[in-house]
Amino acid sequence: MRKVTAGLFHSVDGVVSDPNLWQFDSFDDELGMGLDRMIKSVDTVVLGRVSYQEWAGYWPTASVDEDFAGFINPVEKHVASRSLTEPLEWENSHLIEGSLEEFVGGLKERDGGEIAVCGSISVVRQLLFAGLLDSLTLMTHPVVAGRGRRLFETDDPITRLSLQDQYRTSKGNVISTYGLLGE
Template sequence: MRKVTASLFSSIDGVVESPGEWQFDHFDENLGALMGTALSTQDTVLLGRVTYEQWADYWPGNQEDAFGSFINPIQKFVASTTLAKADLQWENSTLMDGELKDFVRRLKELDGGDIAVDGSISVVRQLLFAGLLDALTLVVHPVVAGSGQRLFKPGDPRTRLQLVDSQITVSGNAVLTYGPRPD
């Protein structure tokens, strides 16, 4: 069965929204190598509507960037109740058919590499709390963002995880990977 993974950049105060505003002075060669290794196992990406719309405006024009050469040609499935198939103009983008959790359950059963959730905070949350996320990597940058959306909210269900990997990069990023904790 395929693995579903998610990676988010985070500040030490838990902000995961708009990392481009606070993370790039700590994006180092170690982090780039770790990301390259993770990308090499993925052949499918899941995106929420907001991330899709932001990235579809930016990445098609950035083919030379390492992430651009990964994200542009890869199969992308978009979770949205407001977009129509005709709205998805970015290459290899398909609107998810049906409810997110059911779609991901079916996708996991198909042959292929890892399935990544990129950005898409609400998709990460839904899949984590549904028990469909096999690995959650938080790249914690040594910065206090001060404001912005956090991954978790008051009232979220108690969800126990286990640390399966941790690394510290040369500029002080803590790369923490969590998986489901067997009970």
Template sequence: MRKLTAGLFYSVDGVAEAPDQFQFDSFDDELGQMLGGVMAEVDTVLMGRQGYEEWAGYWPNAGQDMDFAGFINAVPKFVASRSLKPSDMAWSHSTLIEGELEAFVRELKAQPGGTISAMAGMSLVRQLLISGLMDELTLIMHPVISGKGRRLFDAATPTTRLSLVSSQQTSKGNVVLTYAKRAD
């Protein structure tokens, strides 16, 4: 069974939206090495609609962060959306998920391959974690209070027990916390 993971840049006040607005001065070599290791294991990406549209408008022509651009432009991407059509999938290696998301993910996890990563979709990550399909959730907490922006979890999120899988601190004070949903 393939592993499904997600990793989000996070501020101390819980903001995960637009991390480029708050994490730029705390990104360090340790995070770069860690993310390089993640990219080496991931061979499939799941995305939400909004994240897909934002990333499809940027990464195909990105002039910076070429390691990630090379990865994300080449990897197969499956997009969860109720409003996009298959003809909207113009970004290379992108496919619209047709049918029910959780059934699609169960089937994808049962196929041979490497790690599947949910990227660019907070509601997607939340749904997959709460449903029990997410094997690991990594929060990369930067030493900053964002003050504004969307959070991964909101008042509608049910109480969900997690187990800490690993933790580490980087030289610039980032704390990398990896959780799994606790089996109760």
């Protein structure tokens, strides 16, 4: 069975949105190498509408970070949206029809590499609480962002996690990977 993974840049105070506003100079070579290892095992990406629209407007013509652009542009992308319609403009992008949980459950049963949820805070939450997310990696930067969207909300259910891996980079980022307890 294929794994479904997610990784989010994260501030000490829990903000996961708009890391470009608070990452500053803490993105280091070790963090980059970890992301490179991750994308080597991924052949399918799941995105929410907001992340899809932001990324589709940037990555197809991006001149920086050619390694990530070389990964994200050709990879198979599935988009969870109630408002977008086919055909989607970004290459290899397709709308998810029906339930996100049923679709991702079906993807897990197919042959292939890892399935990565990229960005897409609400999709990460939905798949985690549905028991479909095999690992959640939080790349915590040594900064208090103050404002921004957090991954978890005050009315989320209590959900027990297990620490699968953790390491610290030279610039003080702490990369922690969690799975559901008992997985």
